[in-house]
Amino acid sequence: DQQVKQNSPSLSVQEGRISILNCDYTNSMFDYFLWYKKYPAEGPTFLISISSIKDKNEDGRFTVFLNKSAKHLSLHIVPSQPGDSAVYFCAARDTGTASKLTFGTGTRLQVTL
Amino acid sequence: NAGVTQTPKFRVLKTGQSMTLLCAQDMNHEYMYWYRQDPGMGLRLIHYSVGEGTTAKGEVPDGYNVSRLKKQNFLLGLESAAPSQTSVYFCASSYGRAEQFFGPGTRLTVL
Numbered sequence: 169d170q171q172v173k174q175n176s177p178s179l180s181v182q183e184g185r186i187s188i189l190n191c192d193y194t195n196s197m198f199d200y201f202l203w204y205k206k207y208p209a210e211g212p213t214f215l216i217s218i219s220s221i222k223d224k225n226e227d228g229r230f231t232v233f234l235n236k237s238a239k240h241l242s243l244h245i246v247p248s249q250p251g252d253s254a255v256y257f258c259a260a261r262d263t264g265t266a267s268k269l270t271f272g273t274g275t276r277l278q279v280t281l
Numbered sequence: 282n283a284g285v286t287q288t289p290k291f292r293v294l295k296t297g298q299s300m301t302l303l304c305a306q307d308m309n310h311e312y313m314y315w316y317r318q319d320p321g322m323g324l325r326l327i328h329y330s331v332g333e334g335t336t337a338k339g340e341v342p343d344g345y346n347v348s349r350l351k352k353q354n355f356l357l358g359l360e361s362a363a364p365s366q367t368s369v370y371f372c373a374s375s376y377g378r379a380e381q382f383f384g385p386g387t388r389l390t391v392l
């Protein structure tokens with residue numbers, strides 16, 4: 169039973185364009201959602217997060233949108249840069265569970281020149 | 282600050298051998314976690330700890346044991362390695378907020 173799903177294993181976007189990565193979840197008890205970025209042979213690094221009481225959070229080129237009624241969140245990267253090429257993981261925290269995170273399976277983003 | 286460090290970076294074991302993976306953090310975090318990452322499966326939680334001397338099972342704990350004798354260290358043990366434990370292992374720590382900080386990973390191959 170996958171509670172956090174990333175249905176697109178890969179995405180290719182041209183440099184300068186917008187990248188949109190999607191994530192769906194099933195557990196209504198999730199109170200925080202996070203995006204992590206992972207380069208090969210490195211650990212995941214935190215990118216941006218959003219509380220379940222908000223619908224948008226922005227940090228520079230990165231914006232996360234949350235649609236609670238649809239149990240869907242998305243990460244927008246504008247403009248996309250070659251250095252953004254990495255695997256992006258969506259994660260969700262369950263309320264009151266030692267801050268444990270449930271991860272999606274990841275989307276590999278390739279930004280082409 | 283080194284953040285979260287993991288030892289070793291790579292290891293090859295034979296089936297039935299044992300080993301211990303060490304995770305250390307210098308951020309004074311209370312919470313620590315061990316994950317494994319397999320192709321197409323994202324990161325899955327093995328065990329976690331909410332403080333020195335405490336441990337709890339995560340999503341995939343079978344075949345692993347952990348110890349948190351010191352606040353800054355979290356050890357993951359494999360008593361009798363199996364090929365199914367071939368994976369990349371990540372340690373993470375946090376203050377108890379949502380954001381977790383990850384180490385660089387240990388790539389383990391069990392033959």
